[in-house]
Amino acid sequence: MPTLQLTYFDSPGRAEPIRIALFIAKLPFEDRRIKFPEFAALREQGAFPLGSVPVLAVDGRPIVQTGAILRYVARLGQTDLYPTDPFAAIVVDSALETFNDTVSHAIAPSFFERDLDKKLDMRRALAAGPLALACRYVEGLIGAGSGPFLTGTTLTIADLVLGESVRQYRSGNLDGLSAETLAPYPKLAALGDAYAAHPSVVAYNAR
Numbered sequence: 001m002p003t004l005q006l007t008y009f010d011s012p013g014r015a016e017p018i019r020i021a022l023f024i025a026k027l028p029f030e031d032r033r034i035k036f037p038e039f040a041a042l043r044e045q046g047a048f049p050l051g052s053v054p055v056l057a058v059d060g061r062p063i064v065q066t067g068a069i070l071r072y073v074a075r076l077g078q079t080d081l082y083p084t085d086p087f088a089a090i091v092v093d094s095a096l097e098t099f100n101d102t103v104s105h106a107i108a109p110s111f112f113e114r115d116l117d118k119k120l121d122m123r124r125a126l127a128a129g130p131l132a133l134a135c136r137y138v139e140g141l142i143g144a145g146s147g148p149f150l151t152g153t154t155l156t157i158a159d160l161v162l163g164e165s166v167r168q169y170r171s172g173n174l175d176g177l178s179a180e181t182l183a184p185y186p187k188l189a190a191l192g193d194a195y196a197a198h199p200s201v202v203a204y205n206a207r
């Protein structure tokens, strides 16, 4: 089994689904959490291939891209977290990237806005624009299956990403986003409930 080291900030963000996948896969790993000054210094030294995190070092070899890392962990741990069926897999990839790529990039500028009124305006535009499109799309994907998760009753890496997003919105930690944001998307909200209640997620949070 390779040695695994996951580098990210000391926050959930893009890393939390990976940490939970590693936990579910029972793969030992070093959970390396760095503060921004250390991140900046390491980036300056060229420690991160694309200048960003998360980075999973596999036997010391740095690998980037959250989706690729999640699929690797799912496969390495021989879990059910990534479907073998091609259509189920494309649904998982598409929903995962919708939130990990489209929504993450759309929300990113608002994290750097210090004026609360401006930040709330940005979040309103996000909720009415790219986030609404993303939620509507994913709502349709979940609705095409039997639920509560994206492809049915089995938790996948996409459910980790979606479930974490729902948890973040509900937490009140993101100004302007809340449980109310998800009101028009009952299937996504129900996925968030099922995610929070999933025995593996409960065990991860209780560890």
Ligand SMILES: N[C@@H](CCC(=O)N[C@@H](CS)C(=O)NCC(=O)O)C(=O)O
Residues within 6 Å of the ligand: 013, 014, 051, 052, 053, 054, 064, 065, 066, 067, 100
């Ligand atoms: N496509 C990458 C994006 C990674 C990314 O944007 N990471 C952010 C943190 S969530 C980052 O490192 N931002 C710092 C920077 O780019 O300066 C992925 O999916 O992993």
